[in-house]
Amino acid sequence: MIRQNLFILSVQHCGSSEQRQIFFGLSILAYVFTIFVNLTLILTIVLEKILHEPMFIFLCNLCVNSICGSTSFYPKLLIDLLSDSHVISYTACIIQIFGICMYLFCESTNLSVMAYDRYVAICKPLEYHSIMTPRRVGMLLQITWFLTFIETIVGILLIVRLPLCGSRINKLYCFEWDVVKLSCIDNTLNNVFDFVIMVFHIFQFQIIIISYVLIIRTCVRSQAERNKFMETCLPHLIIMGILVASATLDFMSARLTSDTSLQPLRNSLSIMYLIVPPILNPVIYGLKLKQLRRIVWKRIGD
Template sequence: ECCPVNNSSKEFIFVLHGLNDSRTNKHIYFAFGLVVYIVTLFVNLTLIITIILEKTLHEPMYLFICNLFLNGICGASAFYPKILADLFLDSNIISYTGCLIQMYIIYCYLFSEFTSLTVMAYDRYVAICKPLEYHNVMTQQKVVNLMIFIWIFSLLQVSVATVLTVQTPLCGNDIDKLYCFNWDVVKLSCTDVTVNNVYSYIIMFFQFFQAVFIIISYTRIIRAALKSKTERVKFMQTCLPHLITLINFTISVLFDVLCARYGKGQELQTLRNILGIEFLVVPPLLNPIIYGLKMNQIRQIVVVIQVLQRNLEMNFFRQEHM
């Protein structure tokens, strides 16, 4: 029988085994990861600044999209710096405190992402199914309240889960993943984890309720869109990107959670590693591209900014050579 390790100790570390099969190509992975991380930060920050500075984009839909981009930066920044450091330094360890911080931020990203997509589904439902009431329903105060709810609701869920994990004595430190994930840590426990299990099922209930809400909202949206050509155009421009984001995010997270909780053996480990980083890599990179390409207003504003930037550079170049 194993003995509990002192996970409160400053010297306690976790060993991440997700990179074990990737050491031979670590320089390629490092270069690719660094480029993707820089591009992710650039495109998200560009669109966030565009939405903030352009007053015509201060509408509920664009503010929720801006929040989605900000959350994407948080999720990507919880993953990339650590994995890039591991690749560069040929390391695969993380301190107990570092593991908790990474786990906390990643879970905040996950819950905030899904809650944001739920709120965006509600926004699109009101816009398409009740267009005449939209501005009366989605007031500035309500938008602010919804944004606060997204973050507070997510932070509360994660905080309780983290407290339960901290109180769990551990009998090991090996994690078969590229980063720290709550259930992978809980599985190392020496004691009964019924409380952790019950709480995780409570969280799943909340996520299930949100998923049902999204399904009902989009069922009504699609019905309304089929009745009018104008609403069909609005659906394609504003709802289709949301659906793409939602489906991609939900499938990858669901698969990873099910494998973490119920998967046995190593036969699915490679696939789990891929999908385990997919929801941290793809949505933060894909969301700004999808919304930037599909949303005419955002695309036009970005094009104008690029033209102005080129003109400023040309004028600066001419002045230097005069």
């Protein structure tokens, strides 16, 4: 039984030492860029009172979450890419699982909240400010982080109870299912929890779909509403599509096949939702939202 031991990560599948150095350079550029663009949007939204609207507040929350998720993933990856020893301690592994799960769960819930906000803005414009009051916005943010924390901490508690009989993790980072697979005992409870979480987030995804069906129905009637949809809703749909597609592909590749020859592909799929959304969130929203883009460029110019 392994408890306080080292886990071996599959960084060796990233190629030779020279190739890993190239990946290191690309990864550190991606990390620095992610922190810079998200922090720029956060500071812009916080400092500009004109941007203290629900849509921008939820976007700010998305950027905060992106920084937290990236910081849970990149530092350990960067160390491993320069090292010949690709190991992580049990405690560090649990901490990384906590950070990455918080990021994923918060991303999904925050995107659902943003879909609701866009639905009210476009389908009920006259009631928007009476519905999306500062108090309700604050409540939605609190619910987002509360649900995220509860989901994550329950998952962590279900992991730490398990005695482990293996040390090899088939990912570039620690994740819940990969550690559960190393268990020496029956992990049915963990599987049930995973199923409940999956159903919950499928429900969130359905809320997003229903919101956008109603939004599209409304937009058909008016050119102005169509323009509003293209500016404020299309970025949200792009980010949601990337997150859902990459998470689904990673889930399928991890659970449906154990072919080691596919490990490089699995590594690529497993990091897409940790790399792409945090980079694209501020870039896509910054490009599409004219008001935000104008203020950002003004601040950079000053």
